[in-house]
Amino acid sequence: QVQLQESGPGLVKPSQTLSLTCTVSGGSISSGSYYWSWIRQPAGKGLEWIGRIYTSGSTNYNPSLKSRVTISVDTSKNQFSLKLSSVTAADTAVYYCAREPSVGLANIDYWGQGTLVTVSS
């Protein structure tokens, strides 16, 4: 069974770049059957979709974050990554990586456990 695990700094200073990596196990990230996504959730609030990447490198981003977001994939390490630049306190949230089937009508079906990132000086 596939597992996703987020990793990265839990504390980032304002104006710096948040960087997270998601390691996929139990399946190949380059199988071509999935998109690989990032979603975030501020404490006590709802979910916000950040964006996704396909194995080819093709990406889709949330327009509200597009100018600051980069999602990339490293098939050799079975990982994909998120970079969010010029962070502020409003970017403090639990960040989840997730998998979305690329065929059929299914949607995001597996999530990582999430990692809390706090933006503070």
Added chain:
Amino acid sequence: AIWMTQSPSLLSASTGDRVTISCRMSQGISSYLAWYQQKPGKAPELLIYAASTLQSGVPSRFSGSGSGTDFTLTISCLQSEDFATYYCQQYYSFPYTFGQGTKLEIK
């Protein structure tokens, strides 16, 4: 972006009850709607996709219906493990968006 109105935001019920959660879209999304359950400190879990298809392993007391702009999640015969927060999500167009959430609490 497509906006969603999820209601109610808080729902109090008892074990054994039947409950319904609604999600209304700002525009039609065909059947590109999913429902998730989230427990405190945990990642969301997919319950239903394509508006009415039960994800593998999800109990049959969960069901979904609707298409276009109006959708419903129904839980028949609530169990203790069902008390959680539920989110709808549209994946018809970018950016994907989620409802505000419905917290289902024990009455």
